[in-house]
Amino acid sequence: MTLIDLGELRDEPDGETRLPRPPLAVGRPLRITLVLALLVATLAGAAPAPERFSFVVPARLGSEAFLDGGWLYVVERAEDEPGGTVDVRAYALPARTPADGRAPAPLWRARVPAAGRFWQVQSVPGVVLFSVTREQTLGETVALDPATGRERWRQPGHPWPDLAGTLLVQTADSVRSVDPVSGRALWSVRTPPEGAHFGVRDGLIARIVLLMADGRAEVRDPRSGDLLHAADLRPDRQPAFGQTVVTDDLLLVVQPQAGVVTAYGLDGLRPRWETRVPLVEHVIDCGELLCAAGQTGELRALDPATGAVRWTAEGRMGVLSGREGRLLALAPGSTGERFSVLDAATGRQVADLGTWQLMPWQDADRLLAVRPAAFGGGLVVGELDVVAGRSRVVDVLRDASGDCRGGTGTVLCRLRTGEYGVWRFRG
Secondary structure (H helix, E strand, O other): OOOOOOOOOOOOOOOOOOOOOOOOOOOOHHHHHHHOOOOEOOOOOOOOOOOEEEEEEOOOOOOEEEEEOOEEEEEEEOOOOOOOEEEEEEEEOOOOOOOOOOOOOOOEEEEEEOOOOEEEEEEEOOEEEEEEOOOOOOOEEEEEOOOOOOEEEEEEOEEEEOOOOOEEEEOOOEEEEEOOOOOOEEEEEEOOOOOEEEEEEOOEEEEEEEEOOOOEEEEEOOOOOOEEEEEEOOOOOOOOOOEEEEEOOEEEEEEOOOOEEEEEEOOOOOEEEEEEOOOEEEEEEEOOEEEEEEOOOEEEEEOOOOOOEEEEEEOOOEEEEEEOOEEEEEEEEOOEEEEEEEEOOOOOEEEEEEOEEEOOOOOOOOEEEEEEOOOOOOEEEEEEEOOOOEEEEEEEEOOEEEEEEEEOOEEEEEEOOOOEEEEEEOO
């Protein structure tokens, strides 16, 4: 058995070494550019070590590992199979250290033909969905049986499941609703490239918005595919749509060159408001507000009801999360972007959290991050508490080298040996 040296838990000064960016994990679809920001940070102070245990999962260099609920999936190229075939192993995460000191044995392993790279795993009732990249497309979805690893179905496109059991699969020219267990298409609709947007609220897909090349916009029901509203948003043949965002009950159309943000209500697609924002690049959710980021490094908070500018924050790239009146914001730093906490009502900085390499997260998860340990090698694991406006040390992982992912109470990192270390925390 390979031992993981957890090392001495101590506070670490802010490190200047920057880790390589790990692969994208998709848990939040409408925030892709910001979720890719993986950063390194100043710690507010050490905290007592939580109760934890660890184990090692065998893997070769070039493999990928994914946490999904209480499961760990390892994907690596099969050595004795034709090119494009991968070996998938599924592990149930143990609740305590195995009695014999060994790593848990895989529940199943499967050989899966795949022409691209596995980059995301999502469990839905009845199947586990593996997303595979494909050049110049939205990839392929492969559904495996969660108990045996047997392939249930596969089809082109990227999956968008929600908590109600709805599964939408998006390709470059269509959106279709799919039965998760069988893969059977329930309905489908043609779309232009990158013309489909999903309004997600409380884990549910509330609306599908389709933007056609001729300027027509459609709002459809995600359960039935029925057309609810339609309108021509470019009656005077203005330039093509810029960035488009669906948030709550609004469709936002951003025209960067004109510096204009226009909001349409999803119920009827009637104009609500229009605001001029110089050099605007994109608009994102910002707690109870909307945040417009521009080329000048200014972040403007807009009132979603009127479009009025509530406040402006200098030197901010965007916002990653909003919780209980606080915002987790990004700013450029000397060795990479820095995290800070802003007051959502005023834009005032509440705390500077330093630079971190943030792990992928879901809305309900703790925000876990890592940075290189200043002494003794390895990585420091920290938790970013947006509401309290502070960060705290969770652990020091001496044998970890990077490529980390986090889940509820679990951290997964590549070890220096190429294998994966898994740390499970109870505190």
